[in-house]
Amino acid sequence: MLELIVISTLNGVLFGMLLFLMASGLTVIFSMLGVLNFAHASFYMLGAFFGFQISLWFGFWPALLIAPLLAGAIGAGVERFGLRHVHRNGHVAELLFTFGLAFVIEEVVQIIWGRSPVDYRVPAVLDFPAFTIFSTNYPAYKMFMLLMSIAIFIGLLLVLKKTRVGLIVQAALTHPHMVGHLGHNVGRIFMLVFGVGTALAAVAGVIAGPALVTQSNMAGLLGPILFVVVVVGGLGSLPGAFVASLLIGLVQTFAVSMNGSLSGAFGPLSSAYGSTWLADIWDVTIAQIAPIIPYMLLVLVLIFRPMGLLGKRDT
Amino acid sequence: MSEIAANAAPPLPTSGERLKFYGMWVAAAIVLVLLPKIFSSGGSLTTFSLIGISIIFSLSYNILLGQTGLLSFGHAVYYGLGGFLAIHAINIFSAGKWPIPLPVIPLIGGLAGLAFAALLGWVSTKRSGTAFAMISLGVGELIASSALILRTFFGGEAGVSTNRTKLLKLFGWSFGPQIQIYYLVAAWTLIAMIAMYALTRTPLGRMCNAARDNPERVQFVGYNPHVVRYLAFCFAGLFAGIAGALAAINFEIANSAYLGAEQSGTVLFATYIGGIGFFIGPIVGAIFVTMLSLGLSDLTQVWQLYFGLIFIAVVMFAPGGITGLLMMHRPLVKAGTLMRVLPSYLIALVPTVAMIAGFILSVETIVHYTVNPSDDPHIRAFGVSFDAASPIIWATAGVLLIGGFLVARMTWTRIGQAWDDATGTARDKGIAA
Numbered sequence: 001m002l003e004l005i006v007i008s009t010l011n012g013v014l015f016g017m018l019l020f021l022m023a024s025g026l027t028v029i030f031s032m033l034g035v036l037n038f039a040h041a042s043f044y045m046l047g048a049f050f051g052f053q054i055s056l057w058f059g060f061w062p063a064l065l066i067a068p069l070l071a072g073a074i075g076a077g078v079e080r081f082g083l084r085h086v087h088r089n090g091h092v093a094e095l096l097f098t099f100g101l102a103f104v105i106e107e108v109v110q111i112i113w114g115r116s117p118v119d120y121r122v123p124a125v126l127d128f129p130a131f132t133i134f135s136t137n138y139p140a141y142k143m144f145m146l147l148m149s150i151a152i153f154i155g156l157l158l159v160l161k162k163t164r165v166g167l168i169v170q171a172a173l174t175h176p177h178m179v180g181h182l183g184h185n186v187g188r189i190f191m192l193v194f195g196v197g198t199a200l201a202a203v204a205g206v207i208a209g210p211a212l213v214t215q216s217n218m219a220g221l222l223g224p225i226l227f228v229v230v231v232v233g234g235l236g237s238l239p240g241a242f243v244a245s246l247l248i249g250l251v252q253t254f255a256v257s258m259n260g261s262l263s264g265a266f267g268p269l270s271s272a273y274g275s276t277w278l279a280d281i282w283d284v285t286i287a288q289i290a291p292i293i294p295y296m297l298l299v300l301v302l303i304f305r306p307m308g309l310l311g312k313r314d315t
Numbered sequence: 316m317s318e319i320a321a322n323a324a325p326p327l328p329t330s331g332e333r334l335k336f337y338g339m340w341v342a343a344a345i346v347l348v349l350l351p352k353i354f355s356s357g358g359s360l361t362t363f364s365l366i367g368i369s370i371i372f373s374l375s376y377n378i379l380l381g382q383t384g385l386l387s388f389g390h391a392v393y394y395g396l397g398g399f400l401a402i403h404a405i406n407i408f409s410a411g412k413w414p415i416p417l418p419v420i421p422l423i424g425g426l427a428g429l430a431f432a433a434l435l436g437w438v439s440t441k442r443s444g445t446a447f448a449m450i451s452l453g454v455g456e457l458i459a460s461s462a463l464i465l466r467t468f469f470g471g472e473a474g475v476s477t478n479r480t481k482l483l484k485l486f487g488w489s490f491g492p493q494i495q496i497y498y499l500v501a502a503w504t505l506i507a508m509i510a511m512y513a514l515t516r517t518p519l520g521r522m523c524n525a526a527r528d529n530p531e532r533v534q535f536v537g538y539n540p541h542v543v544r545y546l547a548f549c550f551a552g553l554f555a556g557i558a559g560a561l562a563a564i565n566f567e568i569a570n571s572a573y574l575g576a577e578q579s580g581t582v583l584f585a586t587y588i589g590g591i592g593f594f595i596g597p598i599v600g601a602i603f604v605t606m607l608s609l610g611l612s613d614l615t616q617v618w619q620l621y622f623g624l625i626f627i628a629v630v631m632f633a634p635g636g637i638t639g640l641l642m643m644h645r646p647l648v649k650a651g652t653l654m655r656v657l658p659s660y661l662i663a664l665v666p667t668v669a670m671i672a673g674f675i676l677s678v679e680t681i682v683h684y685t686v687n688p689s690d691d692p693h694i695r696a697f698g699v700s701f702d703a704a705s706p707i708i709w710a711t712a713g714v715l716l717i718g719g720f721l722v723a724r725m726t727w728t729r730i731g732q733a734w735d736d737a738t739g740t741a742r743d744k745g746i747a748a
Contacts, residue, residue, distance in 0.1 A: 036445045082631065089634040092386050095448060096587060097630045099388075103580070104623040111617055112685050220576070224456045227449045235446055280465045288464060295457035299438055302450060306441045 003134035008254050014142060016249025017149035021204040022222075023229045023241040024156060025197030031236040032172045032193050034091060035083065038098035041223035042105040043198040046071045047205025048214045049113055052120040060123035068202040075198025079191045102219065110216045117215040145207050152203065160238075169193065228294045232301045234311020243309055248294050255290035340509060347501040351494055360493045361565075366605045367500040368561045371507045373586045373597035375554030380583075381591035382515060383547040384527030385440070386448045388579055389455020390555060395574030396431045396458070397424030397556025398563035399469060402477045405564075409481035416485045421503050421560040428556020429549055436548040440541060443530065455579055462571040474570025477563075490564075500561050507554055512594055514550060523547045581608075584622070588629050590636025599637050614697045617682050621675075650741035659733040663726035666719045673715025676701070680712060 026040045050067035051060075058066075078101065086097045121127075122141045129137035160166035168189065172179045180186045212218070229248055233240030262282045301308065350363055372394055379385040401424040408415050435458075439450050462469040469475070480491045488495050514520050522543045525533050530540040563569045572578065581604070589600015607625075611618035633640050647653045675697065683694050694701065701708050 030445075036449065082627075086631055089630075091445065092380075092384070093630055093634050095386060095445065096583075097627060099580075099583070100623055100627040100630060104620060104627065107617065107620040107623055111620065111682055114686075224452055224576075228453050231446060231449045231453065235449075280467050284464055292457055292460040292464070295453045295460070298450070298453040299457065302438050302441060 003136060004257055006133060007136055007138070008257050009250070010138065010142070010146070012250035012253035013246065014146045014149070014249070015253055016246035017146065017153065018204050018208055019226065019229055019249055020242055020245035021149055021152060022201045022226055023233070023245050024238060025200040026226065026230055027233075027236060027238050027241045028169060029194055029197045030230070031174075032169070033079075033083070033094075033190055035094040035098065036227070036230070036235075037194075037197070038095060038223070039078075039102040039105060040098075040198070040201055041219040041226055042102045043071050043075055043201040044205040044208075044222060045109060045216070045219035046074065046105065047202025048120065048209035048218065049109055049118070049205075050202070051206035051209050052113075052118050052214055055120070055123070064203075064206055067206045068199040071202030071205075072195040072199025076191050076195030078198075079194035083194070084187070084190075102223070106216060106219060113216065115216055117213045120209045120214040122210040141211060145211060148207055149204070152200070156200075225294050228298045232294075232298055232308055234308025237308065237310045240308055240310030248297065251293055251297065252290055255286050255293050258286040261285045340505075343508070344505055347505060350501075351497055355494075357493055360497045362605070362609060364493070364497050364500045364561075364565050365609075366602050367497075367504040368558050368565065369582075369585060369601035369605050370504055370598050371554055371561070372558035372582050373589065373601040374508065374511045374594075375551045375558060376582045376586045377591055377594075377597040378511065378514070378523075378547055378551040378554070380586060381596070382520065382527065383523040383544055385443060385544060385548070386451075387551075388448055388452035388576070388583070389458075390451070390551065390582055391576075391578035392435070392455050392458045392574055393428040393432050393552040393555040394559035394562070394578060394582075395462075395569070395571075397428040397559030398569040398573045399475065399559075400424055400427035400556075401560035401563045402475050402569045403468075405477045405479060405482060406475075408483075409478070414483050416483045417479055417490045417564065418485070418499055418502070420482075420564060421557045424560020424563070425553045425557035428559065429553040432549045432552020432555075436545050436552065440544040440548050443526075443540070443544060452576075455574075455576060459571060459574045459576065462574055469571060470569075472571070474568050474572075476568040479564050479567055496565055500565065503557060503561055507557055508598070511554060515594060519543070519546060584626050588626060588636055590638035590640075590642075592635050593638045593642060596636050596638040603637065615679065616686065617678065620678070646741045646746045647737050650737075650744045650746050652737040652740045655737040655740075656730065656733045659726065659730045663723060663730055666722035666726055668719075669715050670719030670723050673712050673717075673719055676708065676712035677716060680708065 022040060022044055026037060029040075030036050047067050050070050051063045054063035054066050082097060082101070083094060086093050122139075126141045126144050128140050131138055158166075160170055168179060168184060172189070179189075225248065229244045230241055232248070233242070233244030261284055351360060354360075354363075372390075376387070376390050379387050379390065401420050404420055404423045405417070407413075435454055439447065439454055442450065463471065479496075480489045482490075490496060490499065522533065522538055523546075526538075526540040526543040526547075533540045533543065559569075559573060562573070585600040585604035586597045587600070588604060589598065590596030607622065608618070611621060615621070629636060635643070644653060644656075647656065679694065
């Protein structure tokens with residue numbers, strides 16, 4: 001039991017930090033541009049596939065640097081040549097633009113790399129067990145992922161709190177119009193923020209790719225959970241996104257490792273109900289409902305706290 | 316007070332306008348009756364049935380997006396649940412020999428859609444705008460994932476199937492042949508179109524528009540925008556359920572794909588491409604997108620890519636959709652200045668088509684090298700055969716794409732000038748543009 005708790009906590013924090021890498025970019029983009037980037041998870045996928053391709057050519061470490069830069073450049077280009085033109089048509093048009101973009105990116109990835117998973121491997125340097133607890137070998141690569149995302153988190157925190165750029169971004173989180181009135185080149189800041197945000201998502205993709213499955217549906221699988229994170233945390237709240245990322249990361253990881261069901265706890269259903277739909281609910285294990293737990297959490301949060309956990313702004 | 320009300324109320328329609336209005340519905344009914352007489356092949360009947368279902372579904376979606384300003388990413392939930400309930404209803408009725416004929420089944424689907432919209436809608440419509448979009452996505456994923464867990468009801472991966480001919484027969488109609496299904500779909504399409512049009516004319520429909528444009532003012536005049544959004548959501552669920560039930564009857568099966576994100580995305584595409592600003596927009600969009608998805612898939616392997624690009628192009632350059640583009644020209648027609656813009660359209664058409672051809676040629680060549688590089692390079696797309704390995708083709712594609720773009724950009728500027736000129740004249744004549 002203790003083993004389960006320790007391992008699941010580690011994995012949950014890891015998944016949570018990965019989610020936050022993406023959710024932070026999404027939140028900052030949303031706060032500044034007012035547009036929820038539906039294609040954010042697609043940039044995570046692009047990061048994973050670029051990482052795979054570049055690590056085939058030059059190795060993993062160059063890929064870790066080049067792939068996010070490339071994805072970030074594409075992101076900045078999307079803002080400059082796409083979103084900026086759509087902006088005058090309103091927020092719905094912007095959201096729809098990114099929705100179409102997500103659709104197109106998935107198609108392009110399928111055309112280039114196919115539908116089946118690609119063989120994106122953990123680099124040989126990190127392919128060993130880091131430590132053994134309770135007879136479980138914890139892979140070094142996962143520790144690397146954890147340290148990497150914590151390092152980026154701290155870096156992000158320092159940039160936000162200690163630099164001038166961070167000051168502007170922070171100001172834009174709460175008073176986006178005022179920042180424009182103060183004479184900052186809003187267009188360039190927007191492009192930069194969009195580029196950096198998508199690059200952060202791509203970093204998550206590069207490091208998560210070898211550990212998870214790098215496949216053309218990975219954006220479709222992760223995207224909805226990402227949006228749950230930002231809505232549960234409170235749209236536009238960076239601390240909220242952090243709390244919600246960790247919460248969902250931990251909850252989902254723990255749920256996957258649990259096998260309990262109602263029939264396990266209270267005994268099987270009487271045979272009269274054995275073949276009805278009640279039996280489906282009675283016999284299902286927590287591990288099986290793990291994929292829907294984030295959405296259930298979303299509905300609960302919306303009922304009791306419609307603004308999200310730490311959200312303030314109504315949109 | 317009564318004086319103000321009398322002044323503010325729009326004038327009653329003249330008999331000519333009334334005739335035009337009712338004539339339109341009668342004409343629609345006649346077209347629906349005559350269509351299968353002109354195109355009687357099995358394939359076209361299936362296509363018409365699919366279009367009819369898509370029209371109801373898209374119109375129901377536009378109650379949310381166009382009329383209430385709610386962008387939903389999970390509208391297929393109510394479509395799918397309507398479909399599942401309809402299938403189960405048919406199975407139960409035919410097993411118990413209940414005296415209920417098939418044409419009533421879509422109503423059951425509609426009530427199922429309404430019930431679930433009433434259940435899930437209250438939470439969903441608490442927020443509007445971006446938050447609503449994300450919530451609808453989350454709720455959609457919740458239901459779609461639950462469908463795979465509740466296997467007895469949703470039938471797991473395979474879905475639930477039925478036999479539509481086992482129900483009570485009215486006037487000897489068994490609903491086996493596609494032509495009978497076509498008439499069933501056509502009748503329901505007409506009923507749903509009239510009902511949804513009538514809905515836009517009610518005070519509720521007007522309040523929906525108000526809640527879309529300015530929720531704060533809605534509160535000031537004493538309405539709760541949340542309730543208005545909720546009611547619109549319920550109506551959208553009702554008609555989506557009817558569409559889902561018709562789809563389930565048409566295919567005699569319902570599976571979890573009915574509820575999924577892809578279905579929600581398709582209806583969004585159809586509605587938006589058609590145009591959300593006009594009642595007829597989703598109808599145009601449903602016809603266009605259904606034909607396109609059936610037609611394009613025969614022409615090219617990567618039709619979904621083109622589909623996505625068309626959608627992005629509409630969002631970027633024609634936010635009013637196809638109908639919006641056409642309706643833009645109404646003041647010009649009235650002012651008689653349409654002929655000033657048409658020549659520049661024709662001039663722009665040539666380089667634009669060249670650019671698109673070059674783009675398609677490049678895409679198809681790239682697709683050949685990435686998807687199936689070992690195959691014969693003589694490929695065929697859009698009914699044209701060409702050699703993807705030949706440098707001449709590459710050069711042609713490049714020249715068409717870049718040259719076309721450079722020339723087309725100049726002609727687009729020309730269109731802009733002609734447009735300003737034509738609308739300016741129209742405005743001088745006192746016609747609002």
